Amino acid sequence: MGNTVHPMHSSFVNADLVECFLRFLPDFQCLASTILTSKAIYNVFQQHPRSVVRSVAYNLIGPALPQALRFVRCKNAQLYYKPVDELLGEDDIQKNPVLSSEDITSLVGISTSVQELESLFSWRMKDRRFKTSQLSLAESTRFQKAMYRMSLFSAVYGCNAHESAIGSDSDQEEIDSALEEAKTLRKGFFGSLSTPELRDIQWVETFLRGVITRDYGVCFSTIPPEIYSPESSFVLYCAPHHVIDVYKRGLDCITEWDSDITEEILFYNDFIIEPLTSVLVDRTEQPLLPVTQKQPIIDEIVGEHDRCSQCRSDTVKCLDLWGPSNWGYLWGTPPLYSIEQLLKGHVGANLADRAHFLALLCETPAEDLVGGLFDYKTPAYSTWNKADWLCPQCLEKFVRDHLHIWYLGQKVKRGDVIPDNCWYGYNCRTQTHRLAHAQKLNHWCEPTRGDAPPTNV
Numbered sequence: 216m217g218n219t220v221h222p223m224h225s226s227f228v229n230a231d232l233v234e235c236f237l238r239f240l241p242d243f244q245c246l247a248s249t250i251l252t253s254k255a256i257y258n259v260f261q262q263h264p265r266s267v268v269r270s271v272a273y274n275l276i277g278p279a280l281p282q283a284l285r286f287v288r289c290k291n292a293q294l295y296y297k298p299v300d301e302l303l304g305e306d307d308i309q310k311n312p313v314l315s316s317e318d319i320t321s322l323v324g325i326s327t328s329v330q331e332l333e334s335l336f337s338w339r340m341k342d343r344r345f346k347t348s349q350l351s352l353a354e355s356t357r358f359q360k361a362m363y364r365m366s367l368f369s370a371v372y373g374c375n376a377h378e379s380a381i382g383s384d385s386d387q388e389e390i391d392s393a394l395e396e397a398k399t400l401r402k403g404f405f406g407s408l409s410t411p412e413l414r415d416i417q418w419v420e421t422f423l424r425g426v427i428t429r430d431y432g433v434c435f436s437t438i439p440p441e442i443y444s445p446e447s448s449f450v451l452y453c454a455p456h457h458v459i460d461v462y463k464r465g466l467d468c469i470t471e472w473d474s475d476i477t478e479e480i481l482f483y484n485d486f487i488i489e490p491l492t493s494v495l496v497d498r499t500e501q502p503l504l505p506v507t508q509k510q511p512i513i514d515e516i517v518g519e520h521d522r523c524s525q526c527r528s529d530t531v532k533c534l535d536l537w538g539p540s541n542w543g544y545l546w547g548t549p550p551l552y553s554i555e556q557l558l559k560g561h562v563g564a565n566l567a568d569r570a571h572f573l574a575l576l577c578e579t580p581a582e583d584l585v586g587g588l589f590d591y592k593t594p595a596y597s598t599w600n601k602a603d604w605l606c607p608q609c610l611e612k613f614v615r616d617h618l619h620i621w622y623l624g625q626k627v628k629r630g631d632v633i634p635d636n637c638w639y640g641y642n643c644r645t646q647t648h649r650l651a652h653a654q655k656l657n658h659w660c661e662p663t664r665g666d667a668p669p670t671n672v
């Protein structure tokens with residue numbers, strides 16, 4: 216039995232079996248802890264370290280491993296502003312199959328972000344019922360390849376590479392010529408990809424911008440907000456996979472951002488979409504994603520024909536319907552201004568309660584707030600249920616009609632004694648400029664006289 220080894224504390228270990236087991240481990244943490252459990256297992260690993268490491272890398276990343284490895288190697292080698300044919304290729308995994316420890320560390324770092332983004336993408340673009348990825352293997356592979364290719368593009372032509380393109384003392388002529396050069400190189404990069412691959416990138420780019428602009432605040436009529444802003448271009452210019460950090464912690468986590476407009480804006484504005492669409496136009500393709508056709512990457516959208524439970528509108532697509540499983544996406548850091556706008560009348564400017572109302576918004580996650588509104592449902596909404604799927608317009612109407620009642624409920628919960636109602640309720644103007652009046656009467660209620668409808672609807 217040439218393949219049997221004899222560890223100190225067990226009768227025998229079949230080396231082939233152990234090697235096979237090691238190859239099936241899901242990630243490098245498992246591999247490290249497994250090979251340290253016994254000398255025998257460690258010895259088996261030492262006989263085939265490279266192939267075991269490559270198998271575990273494949274288990275971790277999946278079929279997009281060649282694209283992921285190409286990204287980490289080009290980034291670590293700082294191949295800034297090189298023409299696409301001077302970058303390492305997607306076949307580098309065949310040419311240089313041995314993964315260095317630097318390769319592994321970088322792969323682990325980016326794969327975590329890309330997997331988290333995949334879950335977010337699945338939640339927004341495929342199945343709004345689940346926060347974890349429901350993508351098929353083929354969909355997941357297309358998404359991940361697009362993400363790694365965008366990350367590579369950003370690593371070699373983006374923020375970190377900028378200093379290699381122009382020096383700090385460059386004059387206008389040098390800047391103009393560096394910009395032209397950058398445009399040519401960037402277009403060359405996308406020119407090396409097929410049109411379906413470009414469409415995948417275009418769709419992921421749209422998704423990422425939606426995530427970034429979500430941080431500006433919620434505007435119910437335009438969810439998702441797909442705004443082409445300098446900030447969103449800049450995040451993609453720094454690193455597309457950092458969008459997961461923006462999702463979790465807001466735009467402030469992009470520390471490189473400088474709101475003063477410098478000439479660098481010429482280098483990052485429409486960083487991905489401009490050269491990509493330019494290649495599409497050269498190929499006589501539509502520059503924009505055709506909105507009426509099936510979108511790239513996703514083969515099947517779950518609940519594709521679902522309608523708003525209340526208005527049954529057939530113009531709202533199923534992915535823009537909101538219910539308990541996706542309210543959490545509506546906002547992360549509280550969009551104080553835009554939520555405040557939904558308050559009726561002038562109660563948002565109430566001198567006595569405004570600060571507490573805003574503080575409460577800050578500590579109430581979106582799903583708790585929207586879910587909490589249903590606890591204060593008015594008789595006009597008796598047929599509306601918490602589990603309903605609502606279009607943005609119906610959701611906005613529901614929030615408008617219940618936000619002030621919910622807040623009054625929170626005041627009661629914290630033990631406040633609620634004074635008598637002001638006759639003018641939320642429409643009272645005095646509450647906005649006389650503190651004593653704002654404190655003396657309750658304004659989080661319907662008006663019983665005076666101007667009836669609120670002015671901000």
Ligand SMILES: [Zn+2]
Nearest residue numbers: 523526606609
């Ligand atoms: Zn509706």
Ligand SMILES: [Zn+2]
Nearest residue numbers: 637643645646
């Ligand atoms: Zn009043």
